Amino acid sequence: MPNRRNFFRLGAVGLVNLFALALAVPGLKYLLDPLGKRSGSGDFRKLARLGQLKIGEPQAFAILAERRDAWVKYPTEPVGSVWLVRQPEGSPEPVLAFTAECPHLGCPVNLAPDRKTFLCPCHQAAFGFDGKKLNDVPPRGMDRLPVELSTEADPEVAVKFERFQPQTAEKKPLA
Amino acid sequence: MLKTLTDWLDDRTGLPGLTRRVLDRPIPGGARWGHAVGFALASTIVVDLVTGLLLMTTYSPSSSTAWGSVYYITYQVDLGWFVRGLHRYASFASVILGGLFLVRLVLVGAYRAPREVHWWLAVATFLLILGAGVSGNILPWDQRGYWAAMVETSITGTTPVVGPTLKKLIIGGSTFGNLTVTRIYGAHVALLPGLLILCGWAYAVLFGKHGYHGSEKSKPTEPYWPRQAFFDFALSSAILGVLSGLTVFTHGYSLDAPADPSSDDYPARPEWYFLPLNLLLHVFEGREFIATQIIPGGVVAGLLFLPLLAKILPKKLGDVAASSFVVTLFGAASVLIGVAFYRDSVSEPFHQARARADRAAERATLLATRDGIAPAGASYLLSLDPLTRGHELFTKKCLGCHSLGDRKPEESSASNLKGYGSVAWVRGLLEKPDSVDYFGKTPDCGGMQTWKESSKLTARELDAVASFVAGFAVIPEELTPGNWLIDPKVKEHPGFEPYKRECAECHTLGDPAKGKMEPAPDLFAWGSDRWTARMIRTPGSTTHYGFLEAENAQKMPSFGGQLTEDDLRMLVKYIKGDYEQALPPAKSSGK
Numbered sequence: 190m191p192n193r194r195n196f197f198r199l200g201a202v203g204l205v206n207l208f209a210l211a212l213a214v215p216g217l218k219y220l221l222d223p224l225g226k227r228s229g230s231g232d233f234r235k236l237a238r239l240g241q242l243k244i245g246e247p248q249a250f251a252i253l254a255e256r257r258d259a260w261v262k263y264p265t266e267p268v269g270s271v272w273l274v275r276q277p278e279g280s281p282e283p284v285l286a287f288t289a290e291c292p293h294l295g296c297p298v299n300l301a302p303d304r305k306t307f308l309c310p311c312h313q314a315a316f317g318f319d320g321k322k323l324n325d326v327p328p329r330g331m332d333r334l335p336v337e338l339s340t341e342a343d344p345e346v347a348v349k350f351e352r353f354q355p356q357t358a359e360k361k362p363l364a
Numbered sequence: 365m366l367k368t369l370t371d372w373l374d375d376r377t378g379l380p381g382l383t384r385r386v387l388d389r390p391i392p393g394g395a396r397w398g399h400a401v402g403f404a405l406a407s408t409i410v411v412d413l414v415t416g417l418l419l420m421t422t423y424s425p426s427s428s429t430a431w432g433s434v435y436y437i438t439y440q441v442d443l444g445w446f447v448r449g450l451h452r453y454a455s456f457a458s459v460i461l462g463g464l465f466l467v468r469l470v471l472v473g474a475y476r477a478p479r480e481v482h483w484w485l486a487v488a489t490f491l492l493i494l495g496a497g498v499s500g501n502i503l504p505w506d507q508r509g510y511w512a513a514m515v516e517t518s519i520t521g522t523t524p525v526v527g528p529t530l531k532k533l534i535i536g537g538s539t540f541g542n543l544t545v546t547r548i549y550g551a552h553v554a555l556l557p558g559l560l561i562l563c564g565w566a567y568a569v570l571f572g573k574h575g576y577h578g579s580e581k582s583k584p585t586e587p588y589w590p591r592q593a594f595f596d597f598a599l600s601s602a603i604l605g606v607l608s609g610l611t612v613f614t615h616g617y618s619l620d621a622p623a624d625p626s627s628d629d630y631p632a633r634p635e636w637y638f639l640p641l642n643l644l645l646h647v648f649e650g651r652e653f654i655a656t657q658i659i660p661g662g663v664v665a666g667l668l669f670l671p672l673l674a675k676i677l678p679k680k681l682g683d684v685a686a687s688s689f690v691v692t693l694f695g696a697a698s699v700l701i702g703v704a705f706y707r708d709s710v711s712e713p714f715h716q717a718r719a720r721a722d723r724a725a726e727r728a729t730l731l732a733t734r735d736g737i738a739p740a741g742a743s744y745l746l747s748l749d750p751l752t753r754g755h756e757l758f759t760k761k762c763l764g765c766h767s768l769g770d771r772k773p774e775e776s777s778a779s780n781l782k783g784y785g786s787v788a789w790v791r792g793l794l795e796k797p798d799s800v801d802y803f804g805k806t807p808d809c810g811g812m813q814t815w816k817e818s819s820k821l822t823a824r825e826l827d828a829v830a831s832f833v834a835g836f837a838v839i840p841e842e843l844t845p846g847n848w849l850i851d852p853k854v855k856e857h858p859g860f861e862p863y864k865r866e867c868a869e870c871h872t873l874g875d876p877a878k879g880k881m882e883p884a885p886d887l888f889a890w891g892s893d894r895w896t897a898r899m900i901r902t903p904g905s906t907t908h909y910g911f912l913e914a915e916n917a918q919k920m921p922s923f924g925g926q927l928t929e930d931d932l933r934m935l936v937k938y939i940k941g942d943y944e945q946a947l948p949p950a951k952s953s954g955k
């Protein structure tokens with residue numbers, strides 16, 4: 190008789206756990222689905238001709254893209270914005286490109302009212318036109334994006350749009 | 365150490381003591397499988413609550429997003445098909461167990477004093493389970509859900525006095541709109557489960573008061589733990605096992621094509637547990653209120669009345685009456701469900717309509733997988749698909765006169781449009797204009813035949829003309845006839861010269877004389893989307909077949925006012941075969 194009682198006791202405990210596991214395992218897999226989905230990294234996109242850019246004067250450009258978000262496909266629309274800063278003749282890099290997403294917490298960085306620095310409207314992170322941070326609000330400078338110039342006389346400036354994690358001292362791409 | 369902790373917890377919350385009381389609860393007559401039915405019912409409801417919470421992390425309740433999100437759950441999310449399938453099958457199991465539970469309560473006499481409130485709670489639980497099933501069925505906003513909602517809310521609307529108001533409240537207006545899915549969703553995920561949990565809680569409290577019912581008071585009692593607990597868990601686990609197996613075996617629950625209010629042959633059926641009422645609807649044709657109001661109302665009233673019956677009648681007689689009532693009720697429902705399934709299984713029209721619905725569902729899924737769904741909503745998947753929408757329109761508007769290849773030409777009274785716009789089609793026309801595939805059935809368009817009888821063009825020249833004319837379809841829209849004509853490629857085309865010689869006499873090329881009725885259609889951009897669309901919209905314009913108008917002859921009717929711009933586009937693309945025929949198979953994350 191004690192053996193029979195033990196069988197029911199262990200059996201009952203085992204079955205409860207089995208029941209819970211049978212729900213929890215597929216449930217967790219389902220719940221964690223977004224972790225497995227990668228955000229596709231963008232291609233180089235032509236934004237302007239070099240001749241259109243004025244030296245030392247940042248200009249903002251919208252990144253237009255077709256976006257597929259879960260089940261919806263959106264027609265081409267702005268998905269982000271980029272600051273292009275043309276460098277003086279003879280600099281190793283003719284154009285610097287910064288994503289407008291603030292490395293502090295992701296707000297869109299704008300020009301300061303005096304148009305001499307970048308300033309983020311959310312928590313006043315300030316940056317120079319070289320992207321270096323000017324106060325201690327942001328953890329790092331503005332994030333540079335890769336730039337490609339075409340070979341024509343007045344080359345086309347193409348930028349690869351990427352996103353990075355906010356709040357880290359070094360720039361890490363967003364998975 | 366552990367003892368101090370449980371003592372402290374017991375003192376502050378009473379939980380350990382409660383657990384002990386539950387585990388030690390005496391069962392008169394001992395543990396038995398029959399006692400496990402109620403627990404199993406609770407377990408399937410728990411499965412639905414858990415899977416329901418998971419689905420809520422992905423589902424998006426609005427008429428434009430519902431289908432897309434359910435599509436996403438079913439075909440894109442890891443194990444989404446499993447979670448959704450299990451949710452559905454567990455709700456079916458809840459209905460069955462709810463019914464069994466009611467029958468058992470009556471058979472063991474647990475519906476009468478002192479357990480009347482027990483019984484009423486159990487009946488309420490059963491009704492709430494039905495409500496949750498019916499509302500959940502609507503949420504994907506696919507054809508199945510849409511038409512079920514249509515029938516069910518219409519029935520609600522026929523309820524005396526409160527019906528119309530109730531219906532308006534449920535769907536958020538007089539007709540289905542943006543609020544409908546959202547409101548039903550609110551009921552499905554908050555109101556109904558909330559009430560279900562409340563019923564379950566109240567039932568548990570009452571159960572604590574009255575304990576297990578048992579007529580064999582004399583027999584020795586046995587504590588709940590461990591045998592009855594084992595029975596409870598074993599039955600619940602076995603049911604979960606069967607439901608999971610069923611889900612894997614059927615690969616989840618199907619998703620129909622997105623809701624299409626304009627469809628006219630969708631074989632709508634309610635959830636299987638409402639098939640008996642659906643069947644009775646046919647029986648009481650003309651007096652539907654018997655099936656929609658009197659019978660369901662009577663059944664619910666009867667169920668609620670049972671404990672009072674036991675008060676009025678002597679105990680034995682009351683038990684017999686109550687038992688025969690519930691057994692007959694659920695027995696008859698089961699038989700009627702069987703009859704309904706049988707009727708469908710032998711009905712050829714049902715199979716055909718179902719096959720069409722399945723094809724539409726498959727096409728919508730493929731398009732959603734390949735292209736994604738436009739922000740405007742899933743209903744545009746098929747209404748902007750030439751193969752689906754164009755075919756539908758062609759069948760309705762054109763097939764009465766024209767054919768598209770596969771119809772017997774004797775049945776048509778106008779040209780066969782199979783291959784319309786191609787070199788072969790034009791060549792066929794030039795060869796034998798009075799063939800039944802061309803103008804054979806429309807003697808008033810005899811101009812081509814008159815030309816043919818006196819034509820001096822050689823076969824080679826006819827080939828060249830055919831390829832020249834078939835090329836008109838790709839003339840870019842922004843090119844004016846004048847600019848097109850000065851393109852050397854046009855002048856040098858081998859078909860140009862013979863065309864000039866024999867065709868240009870009747871057919872102008874974008875240069876019709878103003879206000880003058882042309883004796884034959886203008887052929888500039890013939891076969892292009894715009895030429896064809898204009899032909900459908902206004903066949904009687906002076907540059908198409910207006911001359912027939914003047915002669916009061918047999919002619920194609922104008923479809924201008926009957927087709928939206930999108931529909932016209934789909935129709936033209938369908939006639940020209942301008943659509944993706946084969947698509948890559950949909951990615952399905954299971955299998």
Ligand code: FES
Nearest residue numbers: 291293294309312
């Ligand atoms: S987000 Fe830019 S300063 Fe905080």
